[in-house]
Amino acid sequence: MWTTTSSSTGAKQPTSTIIVGAGIIGAATALFLAREGVQVTLVDRDQAGRGASSRNAGYISMITRSGGPQLELAQLSRTLYSRLAEELNDFEFRANGALVYYYEEQLPLIEGFVERRQADGLPMEIVDGDRARELCPLLPEEVIGGIHSKSDCYLHPEKLVDALTAAAVKEGADVVRADVLDLVVEGGRCVGVRTPSGVRRADAVALTAGSWTAELLAKAGLPFHVLHMRMQMAETAPIEERLDTAAYGPSLFHEYAFVRELPGYDDDIVLHPLQHIMPEVGLLELICQRADGRLWLGCPIEFVDGPDASPNPTVAGMAQTFGVLGDHVPSLQHIPVERTWGGIAPQTGDGLPVLSDVAALPGLYVGSGHAYGATVGPGSARVLADLVLGRPQEIDIAAFRYDRPAITEGMARAVSLG
Ligand SMILES: Cc1cc2nc3c(=O)[nH]c(=O)nc-3n(C[C@H](O)[C@H](O)[C@H](O)COP(=O)(O)OP(=O)(O)OC[C@H]3O[C@@H](n4cnc5c(N)ncnc54)[C@H](O)[C@@H]3O)c2cc1C
Structure with a gap:
């Protein structure tokens, strides 16, 4: 199932990836992976984007991102938005601050x-x-x-997810309507997902199920406090x-x-x-x-x-x-x-999303915990896609690891919205 061709880090690159959750994070990850020739299946139990991603205000809010990892991720995203606005169907991108x-x-x-x-x-x-x-x-x-x-901007959130999904499909991604019941684990590795109509297998699984991510991880014995x-x-x-x-x-x-x-x-x-x-x-x-x-x-x-x-x-x-x-x-x-x-x-308790592999379950990647996912969505998807591809990252992603105490042990309350 793994290609012998490889990423610039020498790591093996998956030929197939299942992405669970077609919000902004999942749809943009699908697009970035499909562009690299990965066979992508984007699975959502609802119409793509009908979670938080089509309901938000559409603010690409640079001004409220705290300095450090949050802002770096938002800046990566902001650069990608300018490109996406030229490449995708219109999503009312307004870059007037x-x-x-x-x-x-x-x-x-x-x-x-x-x-x-x-x-x-x-x-x-x-x-x-x-x-x-x-x-x-x-x-x-x-x-x-x-x-x-x-550098702030805003956009139409529903049009954005529709445009990302349409572009991913154009690049060869499959969009499938199915409820993912749990992750399939064989030999200590995540090898697919189980849906009511059966098991779907892939080299890698990316979990971008927004607020529902914790439920799927819990079934695999993995904590996720949000x-x-x-x-x-x-x-x-x-x-x-x-x-x-x-x-x-x-x-x-x-x-x-x-x-x-x-x-x-x-x-x-x-x-x-x-x-x-x-x-x-x-x-x-x-x-x-x-x-x-x-x-x-x-x-x-x-x-x-x-x-x-x-x-x-x-x-x-x-x-x-x-x-x-x-x-x-x-x-x-x-x-x-x-x-x-x-x-x-x-x-999340520390205000940062999780963009990470999971050491305890190889084959699984998590892109979730986004309180300001419209702002950082394309940046998060770029990071997640590069993780799956085994490529070097454009920013330091240490702060977004899954295995940090704020995620695995939880915090009594969030320190801040941003
Ligand atoms: C009213 C409102 C205003 C907001 N305003 C802003 C803003 O202006 N700027 C900003 O940056 N952020 C804003 N946000 C936050 C932003 O919308 C979220 O951070 C972002 O949409 C999260 O995207 P996501 O892809 O992680 O999750 P979602 O968009 O929630 O997508 C998760 C998807 O996973 C699917 N799913 C879940 N479980 C399963 C399963 N078991 N099987 C199959 N599919 C599954 C769901 O159906 C859903 O489509 C706002 C949010 C709201 C609600």
């Missing part, structure tokens, strides 16, 4: 935040209120400025104004540990009063616009017991979204809401 608008109260935090992020290598500048309103015409006069993060988040979105009717960038409001700052450690940070200057009433709901305060003029508003976050919790928006989640955004950006208040939805995404 993101704006974090702010009011007088947040001023003590802004300069320190921007200095820190520039030192991390992120291109950004502080703009005045008028420029902020040019980028996002919905903002009120009370907005005194904004941070324009130039928390589960219900994240929610709302869509309005189309509006005439055009937003040039994706926008974030100031409550965003509260969700990231590296921001909370900055001088000038204080919960009281970033949290809206409604957030004190519902402290168990986090809020990535965001507004972006689709090509058809509709606004997407989000994104409240609640921790739930497991991946099969209802993904549907909650009263608290929507109350916070509409309450905080409606107060910060009053021009939103009377735009009709046409649709709401939610999804479940995993969060």
Whole structure:
């Protein structure tokens, strides 16, 4: 089953790979492997992308990635996105940056935040209120400025997974609708997966089953500790104004540990009063616009017991979204809401995904634990594909190993969203 031809590291390259889970990570991995001539079977029990990957806000959020491995992975991904936008079917890729608008109260935090992020290598500048309103015409006069993060971008998540899957199929990948019941292990090696219609075999199995990864690993006796988040979105009717960038409001700052450690940070200057009433709901305060003029508003976050919790928006989640955004950006208040939805995404205790082989089970690779998988998806898929191919990596991937305590032993709670 193994070719004698080999990767540049001299390792044997698999001729066939089963990828379990056709979200952004699985679909992009399928594309990268199929391009290298690997016979890929991408298996999902649902339509491709209908897990978290088609439900997200589509923010390629560079500004919220903490320095180090997170940011390196996001930067790799960002480079790949520019290429994918040229190669794939249109997925509404908008590379105009993101704006974090702010009011007088947040001023003590802004300069320190921007200095820190520039030192991390992120291109950004502080703009005045008028420029902020040019980028996002919905903002009120009370907005005194904004941070324009130039490398951020956004896209249409469902179109992205559809485009990745279509490209993978064009390169020869098979997409199969089947529930993977468990991994098939023979002679201490993962040799395939079991589905209701029988066993499928391959040289390698890549597990990219998002929030459901832990269930499949547990059946093979492998621990995988993650928390589960219900994240929610709302869509309005189309509006005439055009937003040039994706926008974030100031409550965003509260969700990231590296921001909370900055001088000038204080919960009281970033949290809206409604957030004190519902402290168990986090809020990535965001507004972006689709090509058809509709606004997407989000994104409240609640921790739930497991991946099969209802993904549907909650009263608290929507109350916070509409309450905080409606107060910060009053021009939103009377735009009709046409649709709401939610999804479940995993969060590891150290905020990093797992992109790794598994020493205890050769033949198995894991690409999971993504809380911000739209941002790092192509980068994670590149790493995973290169692991399967036995090729040298473009970035240091030591921090993403499966066998780290945050994954195998778990942590009481996640340190930060990012
Ligand atoms: C509302 C919301 C907003 C978000 N906003 C952003 C954002 O703006 N930016 C960002 O970077 N991230 C965002 N995220 C997070 C992002 O969506 C996820 O990190 C990402 O989609 C994870 O991708 P994935 O491929 O790992 O998992 P998923 O997309 O969940 O894919 C897993 C797939 O595995 C399949 N599967 C599971 N078990 C099995 C099995 N046993 N057999 C067969 N198939 C199986 C599922 O059907 C599913 O299709 C958001 C998430 C949500 C819910």
